Amino acid sequence: MTSVRTDRPPDAALVRRPARVRALWLLVVVAVLAALMVASVALGSRDVSWADVWAALGGSDASLEQAAVAKRIPRTLLAVVIGAALGLSGAVMQGVTRNPLADPGILGVNMGASLAVVSAVAFFGLTAPTGYIWVAMAGAALSAVFVYAVGSLGRGGPTPLKLALAGAVTSAACASFVSAVVLPRNDIAGSFRLWQIGGVGGASYERIGQILPFLAVGFAVCLLSARALNSLALGDELAAGLGERVAVIRATAALGAVVLCGTATAAAGPIGFVGLVVPHACRLLAGVDHRWTLPFSALTGAALLTAADAAGRVVARPADVEVGIVTALIGAPFFIYIVRRQKVRDL
Amino acid sequence: MSAPAPAAVRPSVVQAVARGRRRRSSRRLLVAVALAVLAVAAFAVTLMAGQTFYPPGDVLGVILGERVPGASFTVGRLRLPRGVLAVVAGFSFGLAGVTFQTMLRNPLASPDIIGISSGASAAAAIAIVSLSLGGTQVSVLAIVSALLVALLVYVLAFRDGVVGTRLILIGIGISAILDSVTSYALSRAGDWDLQEAMRWLTGSLNGTTWDQVLPALVALAVLTPVLLSRAHDLSAMQLGDDTGAALGVRVERTRITVIVAAVGLIAFATSAAGPIAFVAFLSGPIAARLVGAGGSLLVPAGLVGALLVLVADFAGQFAFDARFPVGVVTGVLGAPYLIYLIVRTHRAGGSL
Numbered sequence: 001m002t003s004v005r006t007d008r009p010p011d012a013a014l015v016r017r018p019a020r021v022r023a024l025w026l027l028v029v030v031a032v033l034a035a036l037m038v039a040s041v042a043l044g045s046r047d048v049s050w051a052d053v054w055a056a057l058g059g060s061d062a063s064l065e066q067a068a069v070a071k072r073i074p075r076t077l078l079a080v081v082i083g084a085a086l087g088l089s090g091a092v093m094q095g096v097t098r099n100p101l102a103d104p105g106i107l108g109v110n111m112g113a114s115l116a117v118v119s120a121v122a123f124f125g126l127t128a129p130t131g132y133i134w135v136a137m138a139g140a141a142l143s144a145v146f147v148y149a150v151g152s153l154g155r156g157g158p159t160p161l162k163l164a165l166a167g168a169v170t171s172a173a174c175a176s177f178v179s180a181v182v183l184p185r186n187d188i189a190g191s192f193r194l195w196q197i198g199g200v201g202g203a204s205y206e207r208i209g210q211i212l213p214f215l216a217v218g219f220a221v222c223l224l225s226a227r228a229l230n231s232l233a234l235g236d237e238l239a240a241g242l243g244e245r246v247a248v249i250r251a252t253a254a255l256g257a258v259v260l261c262g263t264a265t266a267a268a269g270p271i272g273f274v275g276l277v278v279p280h281a282c283r284l285l286a287g288v289d290h291r292w293t294l295p296f297s298a299l300t301g302a303a304l305l306t307a308a309d310a311a312g313r314v315v316a317r318p319a320d321v322e323v324g325i326v327t328a329l330i331g332a333p334f335f336i337y338i339v340r341r342q343k344v345r346d347l
Numbered sequence: 348m349s350a351p352a353p354a355a356v357r358p359s360v361v362q363a364v365a366r367g368r369r370r371r372s373s374r375r376l377l378v379a380v381a382l383a384v385l386a387v388a389a390f391a392v393t394l395m396a397g398q399t400f401y402p403p404g405d406v407l408g409v410i411l412g413e414r415v416p417g418a419s420f421t422v423g424r425l426r427l428p429r430g431v432l433a434v435v436a437g438f439s440f441g442l443a444g445v446t447f448q449t450m451l452r453n454p455l456a457s458p459d460i461i462g463i464s465s466g467a468s469a470a471a472a473i474a475i476v477s478l479s480l481g482g483t484q485v486s487v488l489a490i491v492s493a494l495l496v497a498l499l500v501y502v503l504a505f506r507d508g509v510v511g512t513r514l515i516l517i518g519i520g521i522s523a524i525l526d527s528v529t530s531y532a533l534s535r536a537g538d539w540d541l542q543e544a545m546r547w548l549t550g551s552l553n554g555t556t557w558d559q560v561l562p563a564l565v566a567l568a569v570l571t572p573v574l575l576s577r578a579h580d581l582s583a584m585q586l587g588d589d590t591g592a593a594l595g596v597r598v599e600r601t602r603i604t605v606i607v608a609a610v611g612l613i614a615f616a617t618s619a620a621g622p623i624a625f626v627a628f629l630s631g632p633i634a635a636r637l638v639g640a641g642g643s644l645l646v647p648a649g650l651v652g653a654l655l656v657l658v659a660d661f662a663g664q665f666a667f668d669a670r671f672p673v674g675v676v677t678g679v680l681g682a683p684y685l686i687y688l689i690v691r692t693h694r695a696g697g698s699l
Contacts (some may be wrong), residue, residue, distance in 0.1 A: 101516075150686070153693035159513050162693060165455070168519045169689045172460070174677030176624055184669030197530045272523065322530060328527035336503055336520040337586050339513055 017244040021066070025285045029296065033080070033303040040076040041069060046318075069224025070196055078203035078310045080255075080302040080321065082264045083274060083295075085215055087276050087301015089260035090275020091294055092222045093284065095229040096253050100280070101164040104261035104332075105272025108170035112143025113145040113265035115181075117191060122181050132213055137262035143170055154273075198269035200309055207267060214263040217329050219298070221256030226290040229253060233288070271324045273331020274301050280338070371639060375647070376555050378637045382650035387433065389657040393430045394422055397665070427685060429555045432620055433656045433673070435563045436533040436552075436631075438571075439616035441652020444627025445560050445634065445644050448572060449581055450605060453511040454688055457628035457698035458497075458613045461518025464622035465525035466496030467614045471621075472532040472547040485564045490614035550623030550674030559619045566615035571649075573608045577601055624674040625681025628651050632688070657679075 022229050048065040055062070056069035062173050086104060093102040104110045116139020120126040146165065151163035182192045226251040231239040236246050264271070284295040305323060308330065312321035350655040394406045410427070444457040458464050470492035476478045480488070500521055504514035529547055546553075580601045584591035588598050613627065633655075634647035656673060659680065663671035 048389045079591070150690055150693060153690060154695065161516065164516055165512065166689055166693070169455075170514070171687050173682035173685050175677070176549070177683045180675045180679045183671060183675055184667070197527070197534070316535075319535060322534065325527040325531050327522050332520045332524040335519050335523075339508060339520065340503065 013070075022286050025294065026299075027143045029285070029299045029303065033227070033306070034168055036074045036303050036310065037076050037080065040079065043310050044068060046228045057317070059108065063072055064270065074205050075200055075309070076210060076306060077205075078085040078200045078208055078268065079178055079306045079341070081215055082268045082271070082297040083199060083302040083305025085167070085260040085264040085301070086216065086271060086305065087223050088219065088294060088298040089257040089264075089280035090173035090301070091230070091279035091290075091297035092253050092257040092260075093275065094224070094256070094279050095232065095290055097158060097160075097163060098233065099158070099160040099163055100161045101276070101335070101336075103273060103276035103331075104257070104264075104271065105171070106164055106275075106276060106335065107144065108147050109144045109167075109169035109258065109261055110265045110270035111171040111174035112146075113137070113140040113262045114196060114270045115139055115178050116142070117266060118178050118181050122185055123194075130210055132266040133263050136215045137214075137259055138268035140171055140258045140262035141144065141173065142263065144254060146170060164339075184247060196267040197322040199320070199322035200268050200305075201320055201322070205294055211263050211267045213258060216265065218256050218260035219251060225249060225253040226257060226294045229290040233290070238326075239346050260263060268325060271305070271327055273291040273327045273335065276338075277331050277334050280334070290300055358515055360578070371642060374592070375638050378420045378634060379647050381649065382647060383655060386650055386654045386657065389654055390430050390434060391638040393433070393657055394426050395659075397421070397426060406656075421483060424662075428557050428560050429552050429660070430657070431557045432560045432563065433654045435560065435567050435569075435655035435697070436550075436620040436623060437626060437656030438649040439563065439612040439652070440623060440626040441630030441634070441655075442571065442574060442649040443612040443616075444629075444644055444652070445631035445648035446552050446581070446605055446609040447587060447627075448631040449644065450602065451511055451514065452585060453515065453602040454628075454632050454692075455515050456511060457631065459608070459622055459625060461500055461515055461626045462522035462525060463493050463497050463518075463610060463613055464617055464627070465522040465529070467493040468547045468615035469528045469532070470523040471618045472529045476532045476535060476685050480502050483562065485613055486618045490611055490617035492568050493610050493614035493617070494607065496525070501606075513520050515537050546621040546672070548621070548674075549672060550617075550621035551628075551672030552620055552656075553672060555620075563615045566611055570608045574602050574605065575645060581645075582643055594646055621674060623656060624678035625685070626655055626677050629655060629677070629681050629684060632684075694699075 022069075039131040040047065041057070042050070046065065046068045048069055053069050054067040057073070059070075059086065061067040061070040090103045093104065093107065096102075113136040115134055116135045117126075120131070120135040126132065131193060136202060147163065148166045149168070151166040152158040154162070156162075178192075178196065182196075218240040228244055230237075230245065231242050231244045232249055234242070239246050239249075261275070261326060278301045279297050282293045282300055285300075288298045305327070308326040309323040312323055312326045315321060391403070391406070395401055399417070399421065401415075401418045401422055404420055405415045407421045408415045415422075424578060444459070446459055447456050448454050449463075467489040470488045471485050474485045474488045474606040498513060500518045503521075504517045506513075516645060519671075533547065559659050580591070580596040583594045583596045584601065588596075591601075592598050616623075630648040631644060634644045636652045637651070638644060638647050657678060659676040661675040663673050663676040
């Protein structure tokens, strides 16, 4: 397949990062994530002292400050798991489609999940949050298959730009259906408008508990397919020659990614661009071996979303900037940068 | 027509070509007249019909300035500005959309997909919600930011020339940023005013007043002649920049004039009615189907746009249990077509 390009030229130094360097970076990422989680709990529209933070972490909500901190803890945890899910699913999607522009947001998968949830709530009276997750995953899977089918039409198969275009178009179409479904329903319109921007506000331990089993399955499937994705990166023919069943790998890994981003969308709305930015950054840190980049992407995604959520709470105090807005502001310029880097003949 | 004719019968070939041209141009005229008649009919219906029906005599009386009890308020204050804005905004979107699609030779390169409408609505939303500006200032801000966004998209897409697909993808990225700015501005609005929000997110004609209509009307009256005077150059440029230059078109000057005029139309219409979803995108291809190959699509596309907005607004008000803003109706109509278009272009292979 002549049309397939990896996103960076083969560079021996990057391909073979020594294990020590990778391990060091892994420690750095974990430390940064931990620091960001602490910051996210400590920062917000209300200034709190460290004593209050410690007290609240211990489970106390005696004063107003401690109660505020106690509300921030589940929010931070939700940002961490959603960010990890989106980062990992972006990395897997980029591996499966061998496409540097792949991202659950750009490929229209998040919007498909969003449309499914909105339709189920408006037309079938769905109220159970667990039901949200199943419906969202169904919508995500449908739109992923649809976008891949449309992007593969015609000469050259699924080239990065054709896939991205098909995804953006599907996303726009789903978004306009979402408005049509939500708008006449005043009872759900207000809450859905906010949900549709994408945010982790209003998190609770209960909600996190509901999504955790799904996320665990998704994480397991994705991380276990790392080695197979390495073979796939060599090209379909070579991967088949190495004894991999290409179609099975693709389907399994994509299913894992869809479970992750469907669940994330059900819990926090369609948050875009995290899955795009994170894997690119991780390949700079950890090289191109999926066994390293996948866990890296999960950690970095968690860090990015936690940071974006905390930043959104701090910059416009006392108001919140929804995390979906912050990630679009960070991610879209990066998307443009990658599009610009593509050579003309790929367009 | 069919197989190439031998040299001996050249006169009849010339005649055949001339006949074909005449036939196509008469078809174009016929389509344009039919569209205009339909648009006028739809406009008349939106003035007469509604919660209460007023006979044509009453409506005419109101338009001529007479006092008709009941109708003076309902038709004169509510339906007339709304209908006029529907026509003006629809025509502006259709005309500007087809201009971009023709110039960039790609149906996906319409202003509502490559971020120009998003730029206008982000500026308008910020101006109204955060800066509490009114009327003219909002229009000015909208047009300036739409122009800046158009420039930005063009500059970012420029690398060894502008390639259609890259421009579209960069436009999509830019509009993702701008849409989130709009969402942010709206989420800061004191109470969540859905009407106002919908105006800037998908477009709506609810509660239109003459103050909103006038700037858009003036812009349309000024900028339409500018665009139409460039119609010939635009079709020459469709053959490629070099061919266009060889045919005597000042390519760069035409391009700049056309972009500024089209962006102006979009910005004024958007600041009055919001970015009515997909009208700019849909009008051109529909007009192309109706008119057939060859010839300028500018006027037919404008008429299609006006007709689309009129019909969609009327349907949105009365066809369903709930009242939909016009942008939602056009959005639902446009979405399947958008997907059909991407399927068709991909299947045809090659570039869009």
